[in-house]
Amino acid sequence: MDLTASTAVLAAATADAARLLPAPALGGVLLTATAEGLAVAAAAPDQALRLERPALVHADGEALVPLRPLAETLRALDAEEVRVVVEESRLVVRAPGARFALPLMDRAVHPPVANAPPLAGSVGGRALRTAVEAVASAASREDALPIFTGVRMWTDAEGLTLLATDRYRMALATVDWDGGTLDVLAPATVLSGLARGFGAAPSVVLGADDDRLGLAWGPDSFVTALLAVPFPDERARQLARAEPSGTVELEADALAAALRRASPYAGPRGTVTLAGWDGELRVLSSDPRGGESEQVVKAGVSGCHGSSTYQARYLLDALKPFAGRRVRIEQQEGLRPTVFTAPADGGVAVTYVVVPMRV
Amino acid sequence: MDLTASTAVLAAATADAARLLPAPALGGVLLTATAEGLAVAAAAPDQALRLERPALVHADGEALVPLRPLAETLRALDAEEVRVVVEESRLVVRAPGARFALPLMDRAVHPPVANAPPLAGSVGGRALRTAVEAVASAASREDALPIFTGVRMWTDAEGLTLLATDRYRMALATVDWDGGTLDVLAPATVLSGLARGFGAAPSVVLGADDDRLGLAWGPDSFVTALLAVPFPDERARQLARAEPSGTVELEADALAAALRRASPYAGPRGTVTLAGWDGELRVLSSDPRGGESEQVVKAGVSGCHGSSTYQARYLLDALKPFAGRRVRIEQQEGLRPTVFTAPADGGVAVTYVVVPMRV
Known part of the structure; x- marks a missing residue:
């Protein structure tokens, strides 16, 4: 050579x-x-x-x-x-x-470098990167149960949908898909690691066999083993079915900045409360030892809202896919999950679900 | 309030x-x-x-x-x-x-915030920052013996001199001083932490009593306890007395870049050899498992040179005070230390000494 x-x-x-x-x-x-x-x-x-x-x-x-x-x-x-x-x-x-x-x-x-699994179809590189980055944050990083570290990817009439959950929150993203059927559970960290690479390619070719997922973009390719465990599909889908008691629309970045400022006052559990919903959203946090914070974020409000308490870092993860855009927050009664959505952007529709905490 | x-x-x-x-x-x-x-x-x-x-x-x-x-x-x-x-x-x-x-x-x-020790004299802020950053790298970070974590600072006819050593290398820097006498051993990490702050001030006022050093610059001040241990002055001074068998002058940055490239081949002990000294300096490293590297750096050479082996990271620390400038390297016989110097720059004269390794 x-x-x-x-x-x-x-x-x-x-x-x-x-x-x-x-x-x-x-x-x-x-x-x-x-x-x-x-x-x-x-x-x-x-x-x-x-x-x-x-x-x-x-x-x-x-x-x-x-x-x-x-x-x-x-x-x-x-x-x-x-x-x-x-x-x-x-x-x-x-x-x-x-x-x-x-x-x-x-x-x-040295072990042989295996061939890629057979081609299933293709998807836009940037759209897949956006979808992976939105969804992977809802997967657990070190859960004892591997299903919660995976991203479920499946095709249907709507396109290719990616879904991940760690039980406390769930994210779904749907992108345009050109090809046959695919239904796999892939490790979230592997997909996140690849996202920067394939995100720059015009298209990514996906293929799978019984235990492997292959991704190819331009002259590059990656094959990963699948997580061979049943995914809790029905329970996950239930999370996404919102019957909102009220909705609020606001700039995702403005709420994220307020959440970061509330964090020093969020106590050992890191909780913040979203409340008020009266032409504005109030962000509250308090801790007997650390003090209190109260901030107002401008928002468009409709319906009837109460106040709910969340892990601040879950809310920050939920807002990230909507950075630079307005996000719609649908609150439900009691401890039913809160749903974050926005109109599809760049061919990717993202839904993020966060379960409120018992106070 | x-x-x-x-x-x-x-x-x-x-x-x-x-x-x-x-x-x-x-x-x-x-x-x-x-x-x-x-x-x-x-x-x-x-x-x-x-x-x-x-x-x-x-x-x-x-x-x-x-x-x-x-x-x-x-x-x-x-x-x-x-x-x-x-x-x-x-x-x-x-x-x-x-x-x-x-x-x-x-x-x-809350404990009372103590007053500063009495004034001894003053020194330029930027010069003191340069001197502290040059010298502190030669102090040990976690030695069992506190003397090796300190910077000795004393005044004499030449000005204010800072000196630190961890036994394997030693650095000296002398800056202009306006005032009376001072002779203290202060913690190196404290001085390094303050350097960015006082480095921007036109002058820094120093003062000391039996067990504290005070530094004041503009409206800001800091007081630290001294290290109350005798410093090995005579042995340290001996290290700096070079009888070079040969000298080489080159761009400090060119040698630093070559040392960084040699590091993957420097083996578990991280050693490199400087050799050749024939119109050029050869930088060699080799490791039975990792492979070998050989690089040539342009240099002005005088006298008679052999080859010596060093810890690569000690050489990189020794070159840092001379970044952007030419440095003079004085090699001595056998395992006697190698001395790095350059003409005073910005009112600061730095000497860095590194002991070669037994091969």
């Missing part, structure tokens, strides 16, 4: 690989040079990544080397181009006045 | 107080409003801080309140001005549409 390539392009590709697969098998990355360019591939027991990048290939070949030192070396180089050559038992990275030699690892003990 | 003040000014003052005194007595800050403005004071068992800020005072008075929530509230407010008023058992912070109430703490149980 012998090639010349842009340092910035290779640095970005290896940095992406290290970020998306923090613990690849043997800590290694597989480089494959062909007439078409350079493929950067890495695999973990339940994930696989493949990126293709342009390179001037002087001699075909492949090399398995430690991913992190390669990524660090490329990131720190200020030369515009690098030469990457296999020399005996080393992969050598050369730039003017500098030579870095990484030990070649044994290709035979 | 009742006053109106700029939100940004009060937010910056309380943020500074929270940064410089992360654990003030009872978690509190003492606000004192007089015709002259607002004083923000905090005390810990071995430290005290006082900042004075302009405010339009409607009624004199003082209030002891929790520092952190006050700082957070002021930071998050977007109103240009705040009204700060004592109302019964609360300190109330008001802005349009918002009211925040902090519980008043019992002034009687």
Whole structure:
């Protein structure tokens, strides 16, 4: 293997690989040079990544080397181009006045990088990123039950819908879908990690088999194992069926700023109360030891409203998908959930549901 | 107490107080409003801080309140001005549409904020910041022996000299001094934390008594307890007496960049070798498992040089005070220390000494 390539392009590709697969098998990355360019591939027991990048290939070949030192070396180089050559038992990275030699690892003990599952259909890259970022925040990060760490993705007449819940809140986002049927439960953290990458591509191709989901955008692809557990669909859907006793519409950012200012007074449980609903929304927090806060946010109000208490950070997560826009908040009686919605934006319709707390 | 003040000014003052005194007595800050403005004071068992800020005072008075929530509230407010008023058992912070109430703490149980030690002399703010930042990096952060966490500061005919060492490296900086004698051992982390603040002032007034050092700049002041341990002066001074077998001069930043690129190959001990010294400096690192690196940095060389091995991070610390400038590196025989110097810049002369490693 012998090639010349842009340092910035290779640095970005290896940095992406290290970020998306923090613990690849043997800590290694597989480089494959062909007439078409350079493929950067890495695999973990339940994930696989493949990126293709342009390179001037002087001699075909492949090399398995430690991913992190390669990524660090490329990131720190200020030369515009690098030469990457296999020399005996080393992969050598050369730039003017500098030579870095990484030990070649044994290709035979590295697990094969699996093929992608069969194609199901495609979706806009930016729309899928928006949907994933809106929904993933409602998934639990470290729940004992894996279902609450997943994003359910399914297709129907409305398009591709993503749904996640950790029991206390739930988020749904629907995007336009072009293709056949898909119905999977994928890890939320994996989808979030990929969102920046596929968000820049015009379209993302999705495919699945019984236990894997594949995503491909431009020359890049990622395969992840599915969470093989039944999702509480019916209970989740019930959460989203609102019979609002009253609604309020306001700037999401104005309410988020007020919630952040209320947090120092929100006590050990981090709770705030939304109240008043009389041409304005009152944001209240109080703690016997920490003091009290009271703020007024301008809002359009209709119907009859009481006051409800929430975890401040859940409300902040619920407002994030509506940043820079007006959001509609539908409050229901008693401890029935509060629903955050807005008209579809950029082909993505988001609904966020937060369960109030017993006071 | 009742006053109106700029939100940004009060937010910056309380943020500074929270940064410089992360654990003030009872978690509190003492606000004192007089015709002259607002004083923000905090005390810990071995430290005290006082900042004075302009405010339009409607009624004199003082209030002891929790520092952190006050700082957070002021930071998050977007109103240009705040009204700060004592109302019964609360300190109330008001802005349009918002009211925040902090519980008043019992002034009687708060330790008194001590007066500053007597004045010894003064030094330029920017010069002292440069000297502190150059020297503090050579102090240990968590040594069992407190002497290695301190900065020795003393005056003589050359000016005010700061010195710190953790045994493996040592840094000295001398700045112009206007005043009497001073000879103290102060905690390095305290001086580093203050450097950004006093670095912006035209001059810093220093004073000391038997067990405290006081620093005052503009309307602000800080008092810290001294480290009451004998400093190994004679041994430290010996380190700085170089009999170089050869010297090399080069751009500090070029060598620092090469050292960072060598780090992934520097093995578990993080060592690099400087070698060659033949119109150029070679930077080498190698590790049986991680691979090898070799880089060339342009340098002016005189005398006879061998190769020496160092901890890469010690070299990076040694180069930092010379960033953006050429540095002179004096190498000595065997394991005798290597000396980094440059002509005085901005009234500050820095010498950094690093002991090579046995290979």
